[in-house]
Amino acid sequence: MSAPSPVEKTIVIVGLGKIGSLYAACYGQAGHRIRTVDIGDGADWERVAQVPDPASVDAWVVATPTATHLAVVDEILRRQPDARVLLEKPACYPEDLDGLGRTVRRHPRARIIVNDVYSHSEAVQRFAASVRELGASDPIRKITVEFTKNREFDVANGRFVDTQYGEAGYEGFHMLSILRAILPAEQYRSYLRTVPSSVTAEMRVRTAAPDLPDVELYTSSTGAIAFPELAGFAFPDKVLKDFIVPSSIPYGSEFRYRFADVELLSGKHVTLVFEPFFGADPGHKNIHAVHVRDAVPEGHFLIAVNHFKEALLTQLDLLRHLDEGTTVVRPAEHRFLAALGSAMFTGTFPQTTENEKYARIGSEA
Ligand SMILES: NC(=O)c1ccc[n+]([C@@H]2O[C@H](COP(=O)([O-])OP(=O)(O)OC[C@H]3O[C@@H](n4cnc5c(N)ncnc54)[C@H](O)[C@@H]3O)[C@@H](O)[C@H]2O)c1
Structure with a gap:
């Protein structure tokens, strides 16, 4: 050389x-x-x-x-x-x-x-800053993160087939990065030690634990949208009609429904919506939006960034x-997602002794 x-x-x-x-x-x-x-x-x-x-x-x-x-x-x-x-x-x-x-x-x-990628994303950082600013006087009640895409075409071609982390292995790391950006460090470490109240196969992970806001992480690779009401408003009418109202992204579509929503105690929502101009702007992959709703004045700002690059x-x-x-x-995140993957393959988190096992997995690292 x-x-x-x-x-x-x-x-x-x-x-x-x-x-x-x-x-x-x-x-x-x-x-x-x-x-x-x-x-x-x-x-x-x-x-x-x-x-x-x-x-x-x-x-x-x-x-x-x-x-x-x-x-x-x-x-x-x-x-x-x-x-x-x-x-x-x-x-x-x-x-x-x-x-x-x-x-x-x-x-x-x-x-x-x-x-x-997501922890270095300017979109995530500016969203987290907005949450911190508003959250200082209005505590967080619930955090919801959804990453949905129809990946059945990729799966048919052998991509996005993770036999160990399962569904948690594709978007789980990204969703945790967003959660890590929002929650104070100590609360985030506690989250990784929680046993979720439920985990479903598609995957939906609900957590309610003392001293933490409610957290719900959802990701689907079959295109099934879980929370149309939380970010649907941010997309063009055609996207709303074709995908969000039916709550289903069809096979082969490139549309990704990805957002993080923070509901504050007052009822205000701070919502980060990725790529809201899908179908309306050829550069949609590099434009993201943060909305503050139910607030006076209601507002939003855009962040134009290719966050992968x-x-x-x-x-x-x-x-x-x-x-x-x-x-x-970040071994604790890997162990947490591995425990979710394992729970998904076996149906649900088992009740008694297995719960202890998962709790240990979460608290080891
Ligand atoms: N950051 C993200 O969002 C993201 C998205 C998809 C995949 N990934 C990760 O990226 C990694 C690669 O995924 P991909 O989809 O590009 O896979 P890929 O199959 O397209 O590419 C892997 C390449 O590695 C080569 N290879 C295999 N073993 C090798 C070895 N021992 N030495 C040298 N080359 C070797 C293969 O020939 C192939 O060209 C995986 O860990 C995957 O989880 C990350």
């Missing part, structure tokens, strides 16, 4: 599939030198072990299938013990979490961040400045 200019970084992307290609495009456009590793065709090398001069790599991206993450991270750190690694989410499957912890401890100089650039910058040995893997 020839030496990069001072601003240009050498980034090795391991796994050049759907997500890895997005990283390559984003970092390439930002002027970085991109090198690729993939066991399939078309990459610079097939294995991490073949990357020459690993000490000259500024950052690694791991975007291989989740089952391979631990082995790939191990291999990277064997070659470059102080590597800076941006790891796709989930960090790994639940059975590898302890192994990942051991890998991190064996490499005290490594810096690892698990990709967390912004998050990748922010996290690359973060990796550059992280102290040696800093990792942001």
Whole structure:
């Protein structure tokens, strides 16, 4: 490899599939030198072990299938013990979490961040700031987060099939990122230790616990909308008529119904709606809205941002400045989502002894 200019970084992307290609495009456009590793065709090398001069790599991206993450991270750190690694989410499957912890401890100089698009999203940050401002004098009564899309076409093609985290593995991490942005840190840690009052297969997770607002997380990959009334108002009439009133997104549609709503004790709602201009603006993917309702004056503001791209650039910058040995893997979130996945596969949270087991899972990390 020839030496990069001072601003240009050498980034090795391991796994050049759907997500890895997005990283390559984003970092390439930002002027970085991109090198690729993939066991399939078309990459610079097939294995991490073949990357020459690993000490000259500024950052690694791991975007291989989740089952391979631990082995790939191990291999990277064997070659470059102080590597800076941006790891796709989930960090790994639940059975590898302890192994990942051991890998991190064996490499005290490594810096690892698990990709967390929503926590770096300006839309989420400005929404959370609005909630904090209004919530200072008007406490939060309930938080509802919904991420619904019809992914049956993807599933038919083998994508979005997670045998371990189940439905929780696709949008669960994103929904938790939003919850983490809204709740004070201590309350958020308590939430991860709760046993939900109910978990259904599609998945709907209801939680009512002392000292926490009510929380309901809902995600469907069959397009079944659960809360048309909470964010439907923000979409164009045609979207309302075609998808939201029938509460169903049909097979093959690209429409995503995603929002986070905070209901305050006064009855006011602060609602973040992602991509409300679907069908009305070709740039809809990069425009989001925050509405404050039942308030005088009622208002809303828009945030125009490609939050996937912004998050990748922010996290690359973060990796550059992280102290040696800093990792942001969030094992408690992984364990919480794994427990939800497990509950979904078995129907509901079992009542007695199993509840204790889930409680332990939630409180371990
Ligand atoms: N952040 C998000 O919103 C988001 C969305 C979808 C997927 N993901 C995550 O991204 C990761 C990749 O998903 P994808 O949909 O891009 O998968 P993909 O199947 O499209 O791509 C994976 C690529 O990795 C390659 N590969 C497999 N094993 C390898 C190895 N040991 N070394 C090098 N290359 C290897 C494959 O050949 C393939 O090209 C997964 O962990 C997934 O959970 C994240």
